[in-house]
Amino acid sequence: MTTNNVxxxxxxxxxxNPEQFRSYFPxxxxxxGEQTVYLDSAATALKPNAxxxxxxxxxxxxxxTVARSLHKDALQITANIDHARQQTADFxxxxxxxEIIWTRxxxxxxxxxxxxxxxxxxxxxxxxxxxDLEHHSNLLPWLIVAEQTGAKVVKWSIGExxxxxxxxxxxxxxxxxxxxxxxxxxxxxxxxxxxxxQYQAVLLVDGAQGVVHxxxxxxxxSIDFYLFSTHKLYGPTGLGVLYGKKSLLTAMSVWHGGGKMxxxxxxxxxxxxxxxxxxxxxxxxxxxxxxxxxxxxxxNSLSIWEQAEAYTEKLADYTRxxxxxxxxxxxxxxDKSPIIAFNIADIHHNDIAVLLSEQNIALRTGELCAQPLxxxxxxxxxxxxxxxxxxxxxxxxCLIAAMQEAILLLK
Amino acid sequence: MLSPQKLIELFAQQSSWQDRxxxxxxxxxxxxDFPEDRKIATNQVIGCENRVWLTSYKQPDNTVxxxxxxxxxxxxxxxxxxxxxxxxxxxxxxxxxxxxxQITNLHISEGLSETRLLGLAKLIERIKxxx
Numbered sequence: 001m002t003t004n005n006v007x008x009x010x011x012x013x014x015x016x017n018p019e020q021f022r023s024y025f026p027x028x029x030x031x032x033g034e035q036t037v038y039l040d041s042a043a044t045a046l047k048p049n050a051x052x053x054x055x056x057x058x059x060x061x062x063x064x065t066v067a068r069s070l071h072k073d074a075l076q077i078t079a080n081i082d083h084a085r086q087q088t089a090d091f092x093x094x095x096x097x098x099e100i101i102w103t104r105x106x107x108x109x110x111x112x113x114x115x116x117x118x119x120x121x122x123x124x125x126x127x128x129x130x131x132d133l134e135h136h137s138n139l140l141p142w143l144i145v146a147e148q149t150g151a152k153v154v155k156w157s158i159g160e161x162x163x164x165x166x167x168x169x170x171x172x173x174x175x176x177x178x179x180x181x182x183x184x185x186x187x188x189x190x191x192x193x194x195x196x197x198q199y200q201a202v203l204l205v206d207g208a209q210g211v212v213h214x215x216x217x218x219x220x221x222s223i224d225f226y227l228f229s230t231h232k233l234y235g236p237t238g239l240g241v242l243y244g245k246k247s248l249l250t251a252m253s254v255w256h257g258g259g260k261m262x263x264x265x266x267x268x269x270x271x272x273x274x275x276x277x278x279x280x281x282x283x284x285x286x287x288x289x290x291x292x293x294x295x296x297x298x299x300n301s302l303s304i305w306e307q308a309e310a311y312t313e314k315l316a317d318y319t320r321x322x323x324x325x326x327x328x329x330x331x332x333x334x335d336k337s338p339i340i341a342f343n344i345a346d347i348h349h350n351d352i353a354v355l356l357s358e359q360n361i362a363l364r365t366g367e368l369c370a371q372p373l374x375x376x377x378x379x380x381x382x383x384x385x386x387x388x389x390x391x392x393x394x395x396x397x398c399l400i401a402a403m404q405e406a407i408l409l410l411k
Numbered sequence: 412m413l414s415p416q417k418l419i420e421l422f423a424q425q426s427s428w429q430d431r432x433x434x435x436x437x438x439x440x441x442x443x444d445f446p447e448d449r450k451i452a453t454n455q456v457i458g459c460e461n462r463v464w465l466t467s468y469k470q471p472d473n474t475v476x477x478x479x480x481x482x483x484x485x486x487x488x489x490x491x492x493x494x495x496x497x498x499x500x501x502x503x504x505x506x507x508x509x510x511x512x513q514i515t516n517l518h519i520s521e522g523l524s525e526t527r528l529l530g531l532a533k534l535i536e537r538i539k540x541x542x
Contacts, residue, residue, distance in 0.1 A: 021487075348483035350461050357486075357522060358428050366460055380462065409432050410484055 014150075016307035019074040021384035022390045024048040024298070037398045039363045042181055042209060042339055042386030045234045054294030055236060055287045066286055067260055067277075073349055075288060084293035085276070091296055092207075092226060092242050093217030100283045101249075101276040103240035106208040107137040109227035110175075112242060112279060113204060114141035116252045117225075118125055118173055124150030128173045129166055129201075131158045131187065132376055133180040136369045138206045142175060156371075158187060167199045174255050178338030182370050182382065184337025186210060193222050196295050202248070212388070213309060213338055218243055230288065235295040239288035249275035256281040312338050315396065322400045327407055341368075347410050349381045355406035361399055412441060415513075418495055422517040431519045435488035442491050445480035456537045461486040467541050473501050475541060485523075489531055492517070497538055510535045512520025 022028050025046045027038065038046060042105075064073035066081050084342040094100060103109045118128070128142045132155050139153075141214045146153045156166055156176075163174070174196045190207060196203040207216060207228035218226045225244050230236040254261060254272050258281030265272045272278040299305075313336045320340060323329055328345035343349060353365040366381045367374045374380060385399070413421065425431045449466055455461040461483040468476045477494050481487040496513055497505050511532065514523075523531075 348461060350484075351483045351485045354520075354523070355432065358432075358520060381460070405429070409429060409436065 002051060002342065013307040013311055016311055016389070017302040018311060018389065018392055021302075021304070021308065022392065024050070025390050026392060030229070034360050036360045036362050037224040037395045037402075038397065039361065039385045039387065039391065039399060040066065041212075041388040041391075042232070042384065043364050044237065045388060046214060047236075048234055048295065048298055050298035051235060051291045051295045055291035058287045058290045065283060068283075077290075080293065081284070081286065081289050084289050084296075087293055087296045088241055089243075092211075092241075092243055093219045095219055096246055098274070098276055099243055099246050101242040101244070101279045102289060103227075103242050104174075104238055104285070105229040105231075105240035105278075106206060106227050107229075107240075109225075109242035110138055110204070110206065110239050111141045112255050113225050113227075113244070114145040116279070117244075117248065118142075118145045118151075119148055119285070120253050122146075122151040122172060125170060125318045126151040127154050127168060127171045128175065129154045129156050129163070129171055130174075131156045131176045132372055133158055133177055133183065133185060133187075133410060134175065134370070134373075135181050135206065137208070138175050138177060138204075139372070141174075157376075158185070163192060163195050167195060167201070169199070171199055171201045171237045174201055175206070176203075176210075177206045178216065179213060179337075179339075180370075180373070180375070181209045182332065182341050182368050182373050182377075182384070183337065184333045184339035184341075186214065189216075189223070191220050198223060211337075213312075215305060224248060229342045230295070233292075233295065234299070236285070236288040238386040239285045239292055244275075246275065252279075255279045258282045299321075304389075309338075312387050312389050312391075315391060315393065317341060318393060319385060319387065319396050319399075322396060324404070326400065326403055332379075332382055338387040339385070341384040343379060344407065345384055347407065349383045351410055352383050352403070352406055356399075358404050359402040359405065361402045363399075385407065412495055412498075414490075415496055418492065418541070419517065420445075422519060428520060432485070432488075435492070435519055436484045437488075438491040439484050439487035439497075440495070440528070442480065442487065443478060445478055453512075456530065456533055458533035459486065461530065463490065463530065463534060465534070465537055469502075474499050475502060475505065477538065479531055486530070489514070489523070490534065493534060493538060502541055505541070 025048055027046045062073045064077045066078050085100045088100045089097040103112060122145065128146060128151060129265045130139055130142050130153055142153050154166055156163060176187050176192060193203050202224040204225040205223050207226055211228040227240065227242045230239045261273050261278050261281040263273055316336055316338055330343050332341040333339050348363040356363060364384045368384060420487060422431055425434055440505055445464060450464050454464045454466050462480050463481040463486060465479040470476060474489055476498055479490045479494060481490055492514060493510060496510060
């Protein structure tokens, strides 16, 4: 059995060395105990040493607060957090670091927009168009604000209906994913943005799944709101990023009330801070932000993005071809996607999950927080393998052997 | 169906994780057919990721007979094990049983009883809620 030959021979990667990339992740190089084959990166990515060390360093050596105290470490941390905001802005093509808000994750970012932007501008019978590919976190906040305001959530069956045909003067917001967490489909954001802005509506793009696979330029695409969770981009859990165009952020109402989101406060009222601070009440996830800044530095220093994705595509091709040989398989995901969603005829997805877990294979099964999409696909759940450039052919060969064992037991 | 004592012996005799699952799946196949027309919302156990249906019938001697089905073979196997343990017992007897401990003691798999998504706890809750 040769390892990696199929994948390595297929494409030449002068700057990307898969085994070297793998070595940055301690979870993949641990020598104690049985090694798990990690194929659940769409749920959360593994963490590189650079991120882990930056977080540990903060807790071990320089624990201090941000934007409050005036002692040496606190001032340095404040400067580092500001720098991280600029790095994040550069990473997604935002012009101004003041357009970057730290949140707890993609979910909180969307809820913030729904409550601080949408709730303020929506009138009864206004419309929010939401694609039918969305994760519940890009659907529920809109259903909630629709109930609060009398607005209506309109389903966009992506790939079947042209967005233009749904747009009306009542359309105020269009919410769409950068990459589906089930099918891996990536909508044409340039085209969508053009249509949305023809109608003076606002475009929100959920980057939770796409951010780690496709670089985005929010300014070039004229995206109004863009957001993601850092933990799917090799970063820490509990931290999210929300980008908003400055003019929109300035006009928006505040989100949570608390420390440092205000300029003045009395018992009769308060004056809000300017963005981004007016949306950041309370002490932020300092260790997370510093860990994320280290993640971005690490990613920038590698500059392997395109080749790493080309490698992952080849690995996805290999995975699909090996799976197809195993049994009668229905694929739901698009070709070449790092996300591979499927079902095996006459076998329940959760049976596979249990039997693969026994063999130390980590993947995800079920509705993947996308019940409306499951309904469209005509199933109650799927098996999802999600690949990253740290996966290799050996991972896939282990998966296939484990699947054979599972199918044998279940037949 | 097996007696509860035979059930313990059956799993104790298996030497590999594959064999234990194989037995669990065989048990699932021994469950009596569940009528399709009874797979309705009121018979569905809420909180299980797999769809599970459960009905019960109280006999003249006050003992209960459960019948159930699930779309996954492993969950259906766990359901079969539970029904072996509770069928023919009275409501009071069932309420006093520690069903999770009894399943754990079969040592089918370390992770199986802790897997919240499989809904074993919800299934036990539903069985115990019978009046």
